[in-house]
Amino acid sequence: MDAEAIKLSLEESGLRCTSQRYAVMAFLLEHNQHPTAAEIFAAVNRLDPRSSRATTYNNLRDLVQAGLVREVAAEGRAARFDAKGMRHHHFICDGCGSVEDIEWYDVPKPGSRSLGKRILRECELIFRGRCTRCAPRHDPRKAF
Amino acid sequence: MDAEAIKLSLEESGLRCTSQRYAVMAFLLEHNQHPTAAEIFAAVNRLDPRSSRATTYNNLRDLVQAGLVREVAAEGRAARFDAKGMRHHHFICDGCGSVEDIEWYDVPKPGSRSLGKRILRECELIFRGRCTRCAPRHDPRKAF
DNA sequence: TATCAGATTAGATATAATCTAATTTTTCAT
């Protein structure tokens, strides 16, 4: 996605394309490692334009509300973010906690009986196990 | 699950059945609303035996490591916990953030091509939308 | 150009989780 397309997608969502907001969005589009807010804050401040911590959090919140960014469901304490590009599932490593993308495929919906009166918007799969780097270690508590 | 069964399951996992640890486990088994650590801490301290915050966190960590409890993947800042009884999926409400159980059903695994060298342990579905209480509100930002 | 809503900022505050070091409890060999 080029600069102009980012600008457009922000404005279509009713958000001004400020340089700080642009920087957050562009960083998320370039990095699909599900960075935390702190990582995004650090990355954005490595170059101009600078952005305060509050602004980084504000912009992340705005982008999530606008539907351009998603907050990834994972269990660490720091929220992780993801530009909503191609749909994908997630793989969370038991060993190192990293969150990786798994190619999207459709998932059977729950029956209307178990869904009840709830309104379903989307569903996503979370896989757990050991990532490529952590796979060889059988017990993470044993260093080697 | 009765008191004796809880005691046994703790001891089978190599954990002593202390009164504080028992209280955490018993509370999780009685409440499937995915309480946060703070809620568990408060609940356990409403009755005897008392438990310090550190102990509550320690015991939650031990129970998770032992595989008796799971930390739920959700995006709030406070971790939520879940006694591993019957398997189930999760429904997270866009409106109020509550996490509800959805009856378990099997899910197709990803192809070995997209899995690569990763070792898969389990998978779980996360549904999003509006829970029964929040379903009527079409736009959460508009009060009514 | 004046106005005003939206955006940004530094720093204070709030919230969640973990660490520390002292103490208590339990286990177990004797």
Place this chain on the structure above:
DNA sequence: ATGAAAAATTAGATTATATCTAATCTGATA
């Protein structure tokens, strides 16, 4: 039973993460 060692608990300090506050800045537009 007794004492030593291991495990668990504790209060309070500390760290990590996120949000709030109030002042200032920016840019669109009347």
